[in-house]
Amino acid sequence: MQDAVLAMLAKEPSHGYHLHARLRRSLGPLGESMNRGQIYVTLARLERAGLVVCERADGLPERPERKVYALTPAGQQRVAAWLAEVGWPKPDLAEFHLKLAAAAAARLADPVELVAAQRRELLRRLREAQQAALAEPAGSGAGLLLEGVVLRLQADLRWLDACERAWSRVDDEVEGA
């Protein structure tokens, strides 16, 4: 979030409310829960870190004076470094994988049932994301983001199918022995 807010300031110095509006536009329905307070908290942190400076601008007659935020040279460097970065969020599959193994070893729960419960949860999320994606007009930026969410959930669901097959086989072997 910090990096994204910082990078938006690379276009031009901005008010907090303007940044909030731009973020909301890019995220569409995914950003509905975001409030303006989060932006101001982020901007305050960036200011303390010396990455942005805050100037008071003359307000319009009907509006009070507003703060305008701008990148410092250090902020500009950080934006450049962020753009060049190829880091990628790692899906946390190991935790679920270990949950299945531990549940089976301790006979605490049936791994096949755990997979089924997880599958139901992901399908509900997929349904929600897909309905939102289909409601977006063609060419919408938020639609593209939602498509990414949908594709990841789909990949996770396929992995759960593989988990189900593997743990069902373990069951069959135990029964057969």
Next chain:
Amino acid sequence: MNVSSAAVRACGLVKTHGQGQSRVRAVDQVDLEVPQGQMLAVMGPSGCGKSTLLHLLGGLERPTDGEVWVAGRRIDTLSERALARMRRRSVGFIFQAFHLVEELSAAENVELPALLAGRSRRQARRRASLLLERVGLADRAWHLPSQLSGGQRQRVAVARALVNEPLVVLADEPTGNLDTTATLEALRIFEELRTAGQTLVIVTHDERVAATADRLVSMRDGMFVDDARLAGSPTRGLGGLIGLEG
């Protein structure tokens, strides 16, 4: 359960294929009730019996044992003629391979079941043009199937399935032959049918198709192993999907 509220109902449904040693239970003691307006998806690996189940529900095949009810009427004991009439009036089918008549235009394909059900030529034509518009193919009405893409052909098939205002639409792997773009178009149409309250049973491999449904049953070896309600569950909001909250 109130029998009349169910569009489709099956109890103790069994279908076996083959004889003696090679006898296989494709559908094994299935009980199912699809209320009117529900969109149900059936998922499972190939050979789990899901297509056979769909054929039994739509009266395309007869069960070895058990009962099938459509619109409050038992159908597995009907004569061939009565069964064919029931299918024409109450059920719309959508198949993986589209099954359009290649010699007929898109509009004529959609009109055909309406004419067979005894509607006038004019009524059939009006209904077909309305439905082709609804699936976004008004400008392709006079094209032959061979002049249409896979996605467009499947949309013609959807329009055809709806032409007699069926109580229930049964779809067997409707996106199985479609590319990603055409699948998205199909998803849009299914989502629209769901919102319009059309009762729909879809057999599918595709998680995305399944996720348009209100309810999902999973099948293994002819039996239901899971029955999940996807609609109306409390969620943490869309922001939770990208880690903005939750």
